[in-house]
Amino acid sequence: MATKSVDQEFLEYLVKSIVDHPDDVKIERKVDEMGVLLDLRVNQEDMGMLIGRQGSTAKAIRTLLRIIGARNNARVNLKIEEPEGSTRPVRESPTSTPTSTRDMDQVVDDLRQL
Numbered sequence: 001m002a003t004k005s006v007d008q009e010f011l012e013y014l015v016k017s018i019v020d021h022p023d024d025v026k027i028e029r030k031v032d033e034m035g036v037l038l039d040l041r042v043n044q045e046d047m048g049m050l051i052g053r054q055g056s057t058a059k060a061i062r063t064l065l066r067i068i069g070a071r072n073n074a075r076v077n078l079k080i081e082e083p084e085g086s087t088r089p090v091r092e093s094p095t096s097t098p099t100s101t102r103d104m105d106q107v108v109d110d111l112r113q114l
Contacts, residue, residue: 035075
């Protein structure tokens with residue numbers, strides 16, 4: 001088995017410290033002309049903690065990995081794989097009118113009739 005690189009060891013330590021199921025953390029490291037890609041898989045129940053509110057935790061992890069990469073003259077990117085069987089809520093398309101806007105239009109129409 002090949003030895004782990006500094007960036008992979010750091011990511012493993014960091015993620016295992018965050019999640020509830022550290023034994024399920026799997027990291028694959030790929031190197032090509034674009035740099036280093038770390039492919040991260042975690043338990044389905046840990047995705048929320050890993051991503052954080054509005055992606056803040058994932059963004060912070062990516063920033064730290066870029067710093068580690070810069071110190072080692074490499075461009076390091078993180079790809080977080082969505083676990084099998086996970087369910088994400090369906091988002092409304094950006095072109096659809098949100099319910100609150102439709103309600104507001106109805107209120108404005110009602111006020112015009114007064």
